[in-house]
Amino acid sequence: MKWKKQYPHKDFSHTALYVYEGLFREWLQAYKFKGDYRLASFFRSDLRQAIRSLKPIDIIIPIPVSEASLRKRGFNQVEGLLEAASIPFLPVLEHIGRGKKQSEKKRAERLNSPQPFQIKEAFKEKIKNKRVLIVDDVYTTGRTIFHAREVLEKEKTAQIQTLTLAR
Template sequence: MHCLWCHSSFVPKTNWQYLFGITTKTYLCPQCSKRLEEIQGPLCDKCGRPFNHLEPQYRQENLCTDCVRWGDGPLTKNRSLYVYNDFLQEVISKWKFRGDAELSKLFTPQLKKLIKQLEPFDFIVPIPLSYERSYERGFNQAKLLTEGLQYPIVEALVKPINSTKQSKKTRSERLEQKELFHISSVDVTNKTILLVDDIYTTGATLYSAAKILKEHGAKKVFSVTVARG
């Protein structure tokens, strides 16, 4: 196989679990895989923030202070795959902003394992891009992540035209912004929904999406992301 990041050739580790499809397929060579920092250890019960990367003053029992501030919000729980370190930042930048859509394959196998922590749910909703952003990139990175997750994909949310990029906003601007999304014509009444996005930073995007879904009758809303900032 060829590593999707460094393009070197490598032989996947094989054992009886790999042969019978119990372990997930890898698209990174061992050297590049080591540069991804998998989230492990004690976590914020709600957003999945790793406590081993957090100063004690930003934790209150089993929650981080961000989640304490959100209170009993519309998002039930988030889980993320990796810490948003320098290597992952470089990968996501190339994937999103330089149009290398193939890199989404790096994450889908591990996301399939991660969502088992949150099952069952009725369908997956990818966080949408605005029309302008989708046109610029040629794809929606969140939707690419959902492909192959073995759940129905429903585009229940729409992003308004001319909305400002989240990456261009400060932390306080993200937290203070108004509604980011509109509901589509999809009926979400009494549904349990999984949102999928690339990065969880302040939680503003996912909470805004969950709020709209709950206001239109969704029963519960969970989320998964590749990175936890």
């Protein structure tokens, strides 16, 4: 609702499957921060069902992680979730941001963070006039997803929906 007020001309369509608290928060910490990759399959059925319930989609695009996070974790948590659910995706976005991770920032810092993504050259033509779904693990302020939307809109995607496991 806050993004709609700030950008009334944008068409927002976001779906979150769970609330980011309690057991879900513990699960995500074990999966994402402790590297328990086996947990990726835990939500595969719900993830598949949620994607089937959305408007038609041509391309699913996971939010990328920084090189530092990839080296530290050894995997992109969003790609891991999609792979575990056998959901095809294209790694269209590239993380080019510097500085602290979003999870280390306070709300105001997140909302004011600079654009951390760009589209990989090989995918620019593939996404034109396509209906895309951006997938991330957690929606906190929405800034990460909004950044991804911005770079995709510049490449003339036809429609953008977003999905996270939790909000």
